[in-house]
Amino acid sequence: MEEQSRKPIIRLSGITKNFFIGTPNELRVLKGIDLTVYEGEFVAVVGASGSGKSTLMNIIGALDRPTSGEYMLDDVDVIAARDGALSGIRNKKIGFVFQTYNLISKTNAIRNVEMPMLYAGVPRKERNARAEELMELVGMSDRTKHLPEELSGGQKQRVAIARAMANDPAIILADEPTGALDSHTGRLVMDIFHKLHKEQGKTIILITHSPELAEETERLITLKDGEIVGERAGGAR
Amino acid sequence: MMLLYENFRLALFSLKANKMRSLLTMLGIIIGISSVIAIMTVGDSLSGRLTDTMSGMGVNNIQVFLSTRPEFDESGQRLTADMIKYMDRDMIKELCKRFEGEIKAASLSIEVGGAQAKDDNLYANVTVSGESFGSFILNDIKLLDGRYFTEAETASASKVAIVSDKFVDNMFNGKTYDALGQTVHVELENKSYNFTIVGVYEYVDQYAAMGVTAGKNVRTNMYIPIETAVNITHDDRITYFNVMAYPEVDQNELCENIKAFFERKYYSNNEALYVEAFNMSSMLEEVTDLMNKLTLGIAVIAGIALLVGGIGVMNIMLVSITERTREIGTRKALGAPNSSIRMQFIIEAIVICLIGGLIGIILGCALGMTLAKLMQCPVQPSVRGIIISITFSMAIGLFFGYYPANKAAKMDPIEALRYE
Numbered sequence: 001m002e003e004q005s006r007k008p009i010i011r012l013s014g015i016t017k018n019f020f021i022g023t024p025n026e027l028r029v030l031k032g033i034d035l036t037v038y039e040g041e042f043v044a045v046v047g048a049s050g051s052g053k054s055t056l057m058n059i060i061g062a063l064d065r066p067t068s069g070e071y072m073l074d075d076v077d078v079i080a081a082r083d084g085a086l087s088g089i090r091n092k093k094i095g096f097v098f099q100t101y102n103l104i105s106k107t108n109a110i111r112n113v114e115m116p117m118l119y120a121g122v123p124r125k126e127r128n129a130r131a132e133e134l135m136e137l138v139g140m141s142d143r144t145k146h147l148p149e150e151l152s153g154g155q156k157q158r159v160a161i162a163r164a165m166a167n168d169p170a171i172i173l174a175d176e177p178t179g180a181l182d183s184h185t186g187r188l189v190m191d192i193f194h195k196l197h198k199e200q201g202k203t204i205i206l207i208t209h210s211p212e213l214a215e216e217t218e219r220l221i222t223l224k225d226g227e228i229v230g231e232r233a234g235g236a237r
Numbered sequence: 238m239m240l241l242y243e244n245f246r247l248a249l250f251s252l253k254a255n256k257m258r259s260l261l262t263m264l265g266i267i268i269g270i271s272s273v274i275a276i277m278t279v280g281d282s283l284s285g286r287l288t289d290t291m292s293g294m295g296v297n298n299i300q301v302f303l304s305t306r307p308e309f310d311e312s313g314q315r316l317t318a319d320m321i322k323y324m325d326r327d328m329i330k331e332l333c334k335r336f337e338g339e340i341k342a343a344s345l346s347i348e349v350g351g352a353q354a355k356d357d358n359l360y361a362n363v364t365v366s367g368e369s370f371g372s373f374i375l376n377d378i379k380l381l382d383g384r385y386f387t388e389a390e391t392a393s394a395s396k397v398a399i400v401s402d403k404f405v406d407n408m409f410n411g412k413t414y415d416a417l418g419q420t421v422h423v424e425l426e427n428k429s430y431n432f433t434i435v436g437v438y439e440y441v442d443q444y445a446a447m448g449v450t451a452g453k454n455v456r457t458n459m460y461i462p463i464e465t466a467v468n469i470t471h472d473d474r475i476t477y478f479n480v481m482a483y484p485e486v487d488q489n490e491l492c493e494n495i496k497a498f499f500e501r502k503y504y505s506n507n508e509a510l511y512v513e514a515f516n517m518s519s520m521l522e523e524v525t526d527l528m529n530k531l532t533l534g535i536a537v538i539a540g541i542a543l544l545v546g547g548i549g550v551m552n553i554m555l556v557s558i559t560e561r562t563r564e565i566g567t568r569k570a571l572g573a574p575n576s577s578i579r580m581q582f583i584i585e586a587i588v589i590c591l592i593g594g595l596i597g598i599i600l601g602c603a604l605g606m607t608l609a610k611l612m613q614c615p616v617q618p619s620v621r622g623i624i625i626s627i628t629f630s631m632a633i634g635l636f637f638g639y640y641p642a643n644k645a646a647k648m649d650p651i652e653a654l655r656y657e
Binding site (some may be wrong): 063087106116167191 | 240243250251254563564567568569572573574575577650654
């Protein structure tokens, strides 16, 4: 918001999400979220469990549809997109990084990185070159042929970040990426995010429990009971 | 295309990762396919041999034989001597005269018995049989030297004989021209007979193909005129004979005509017996038909094995997608469309079935060819069976893989990612 010249990447307005619709147990998880994320921003979303963080992330990640509201992602109307088109949006516009890495087991690191490009129909040679490049970027070029089970948690997460970058997505959506790591490796992973942000100008949305990590970002959004209750702009570092 | 290749690779990977499980899953398919292939291989080899044998007998040949009437069989009455009316040579002569333009030759054979031809210390084992002239045509007996019997010799029941080259080897050191005109001494029914050799035919060693050469003691046929044989045995009862039709003649029709001829002329008053006529080509059809029915029957059993195998594949695919729920969720988050998830698991099921099918084909061919060899049949793998098997195992994979694959494709990515 500080730089109006910046292009908005995510525009959420009036997003609500209800579960068990039409039953006595109907649950309002998101109660009208308005949020705009600009290109190149590094945003942290914090909130206690049950605050609607995950639901919000699923909606931003085009894994779930809101009950009502509008969502534009990189000039694409996600709400209007048909089910079949959502997979394409996830594939090209979003890079997921999960707390539990979610690498495909029995498939080596580089093939994991290539996977989103496979679904995007990138030719083999190009795919391979891009994957090598990304492995280099996350400092894993010496582990390309390793299977996930042969990698440490931090290494797995670095591979997962490389995978998230594969189709050069508009945003990287990281859900507790350091949650399963010790503080040292967690630090390494965070440094990679900072590097992607600074050097590549990536838009990153980080969902976290940790106030310290959240402090490092330039913008902090606090969720409580399905509403944005606090926002701090212009961060540290 | 790229995804297809990737999916094949993935499927092979996941099979390799669960070797034991994959093998057990394939077992039903392996058993089903290998039994189909084994049966088809044996069937093809067997019918190949049957066709060979029967066409060797001559497809233009019609067998005519005495048979009991079906009504008589049903009545449960015993066949008594006074009911039996045999065919005789005059009937056959009449038949040939009546259907002159259709019957090329009639072959009539009366076996006299086994004997030994002797001359000092030389000997040769023979089976003596009386033959009508038609026998040489029907049985395709070619003379190396000499001639067939003349009509006069047959009519006068002359003591002439046609012997094999093996016989000549034993008695005349293999010189056929020395043998012609020579007299051989044979003891039949406790009486001595002297036959003059008029012709020598080439002995066809039936077992030569199996690597067994006929030794010195091999028993070969010695042919004498039919009238001569009747004179020796005092038995002119005929229960069967063969006729050869001209190639352009409708054999089924001729069969009917032959039956009608005997019925009208000779057997109308006989309540127990009638004359039946069969042609080789219709017998061949019947045998082939029987083989096909047999094959079909076993194919049904194999089909059940394949069905069970297919259900096994479906079961393991369901287990597999449950185990890999997170993987499916991840793939969906990374942008895999439902169609490609479906494709991935269908291909995995097809690959399981295809590998099972290939193992089954190899085992089935090995088993079938061993059996065919044991049965002394020409061994040939059933190409038809292999093609059917490959198609069928892929179809099973597709059919039984579709439901689990579709289940995977329809998974909710959020639930799938949360799955522990």
